[in-house]
Amino acid sequence: MIWNLSICFMSFIFLFLTSIFLMFLGVVFIFYDLCYFIEWELLMLNSSSIVMTLIFDWMSLIFMGFVLFISSLIILYSDEYMHGDFNIDRFIILVLMFVLSMMFLIISPNLISILLGWDGLGLVSYCLVIYYQNVKSYNAGMLTALSNRVGDVALLMAIAWMLNFGSWNYIYYVSVFNDSFEMRVIGMLVLLAAMTKSAQVPFSSWLPAAMAAPTPVSALVHSSTLVTAGVYLLIRFNSIICDNCLGQFLLLFSGLTMFMAGLGANFEYDLKKIIALSTLSQLGLMMSILSMGYAKLAYFHLLTHALFKALLFMCAGSIIHNMKNSQDIRYMGNLVLHMPLTSICFNVSNLALCGMPFLAGFYSKDLILEVVSLSYLNMFSFFLYFFSTGLTVCYSLRLVYYSMTGDFNCLSFHPLHDEGWIMLGGMLILMVMAVFGGSLLSWILFPSPIIISLPMSLKLLALFVSLIGGFLGYELSKFSLSYDLQSLRYYLTVSFLGSMWFMPMISTYGVNYYPLIVGLKYYKVFDQGWSEDFGGQKIYNSSVEYSQYMQWWQDNDLKIYLISFMFWIIILFMFMVI
Incomplete structure (x- = not known):
């Protein structure tokens, strides 16, 4: 030890x-x-x-x-x-x-x-x-x-x-x-x-x-x-991405990644998977602003995101430890009473993820959204940016609602407590960085002040979208969606949106199943079918058939057999003489 x-x-x-x-x-x-x-x-x-x-x-x-x-x-x-x-x-x-x-x-x-x-x-x-x-x-x-x-x-x-x-x-x-x-x-x-x-x-x-x-x-x-x-x-490699259609291609797919991950996290109940989908959403945000040519902004968000996302996972690990390795957020509740220090770190990192003013995530996310508002961008990409921002606040509030408020839903595990000071020490240091890291980085990376002049409606749009997303996340958490598991509504909403648009199934079952089925058919038709009919089995069956015929011939007509043998001897001697 x-x-x-x-x-x-x-x-x-x-x-x-x-x-x-x-x-x-x-x-x-x-x-x-x-x-x-x-x-x-x-x-x-x-x-x-x-x-x-x-x-x-x-x-x-x-x-x-x-x-x-x-x-x-x-x-x-x-x-x-x-x-x-x-x-x-x-x-x-x-x-x-x-x-x-x-x-x-x-x-x-x-x-x-x-x-x-x-x-x-x-x-x-x-x-x-x-x-x-x-x-x-x-x-x-x-x-x-x-x-x-x-x-x-x-x-x-x-x-x-x-x-x-x-x-x-x-x-x-x-x-x-x-x-x-x-x-x-x-x-x-x-x-x-x-x-x-x-x-x-x-x-x-x-x-x-x-x-x-x-x-x-x-x-x-x-x-x-x-x-x-x-x-x-x-x-x-930013210079070769932005000068041609590769940037537009990346903007579309990274925007879809943001949107898909935000929707999926709102239907997920696994604590670690919710945080993983939030990472996916933030990666889409970095890639999309990168595709528009703002490499320094993507780098800025990369650093601020690293601070609060590491803290978020460390808090999740502490909670999972206390829940005896259960990751289902429906079993949690009122953790703020039992694990106050972990809950403080968890909520600070969640607020930084949402872009709460003057925390680390705010400086990069708000700057990115204002630059997007200022840029020459189509309506679809603009919608993906701001709707995904609202979804981020939505699943974050939902996560806080399930884990921090209400009653503790797993009474057999009741004696919860903050983990030891070694774990808490790392979490508290990262919490300080999640609070102050964004402002420090913005002073270092952007020493000269950046003034982005926008109309009041666009200036407040990020805040408005975040508040609407938070309200929806809180309201949707209070009631469970009751669906018949075989109904079309279930497959169109919970099953489709909650499974990342069936992507895990497509990339595993879809990639493996059909090629394996084609391989099986090919094996049966060719290796065990035509190849056998014209290959090994054909040669074997033909040899058996011909040998049986020769045996029948030898058994039934000795004179013809002896004459053919004599002919064979004569031909052999002729060739030997030559």
């Missing part, structure tokens, strides 16, 4: 101090507008050198600082959360490998080295999703790995296309050649890779399935590592 403690504590101290240093360095870099490239020659052979290039600018340094900061607090939290696990050292090493892969991806200006970090994330995420070894975890892990594999293949094809430019260091020429055909193809492939990693429609089903992982892993994955890798990649 002492050894396990030391692994967690040493990892926490090292990552925490490194994160503070990197964030400070990032602020210095943004203040002096610095950017350093470090080239490390790995191999020199016949005047051909293999060079590893690393980029250190304000964007990579601040993002690395945030990833390490959140990772350090999650590792500290894991020490108590995974207390009964005999393999906690293996778990911590996996988490550290996960963080290392993300670091590698952040500081790589080269598509080859990005692929190493990208594949490292995919591989270690599979190991972490199947950490609790059961059938559900295996299925979720396989869905996660195979969905992400599509993007890995797209990235490999982009590497192959980059041979046209003679270098894989895309950062040197990505904005120069963005009108060329090759760069457009590379942009399409990078966009596909980013959509799979950040779980945009139609690759969304793996994200809620990945909730089979331990809660600290969920907090890490959904805040600053795996799902943000796609957004970060598109921030780096």
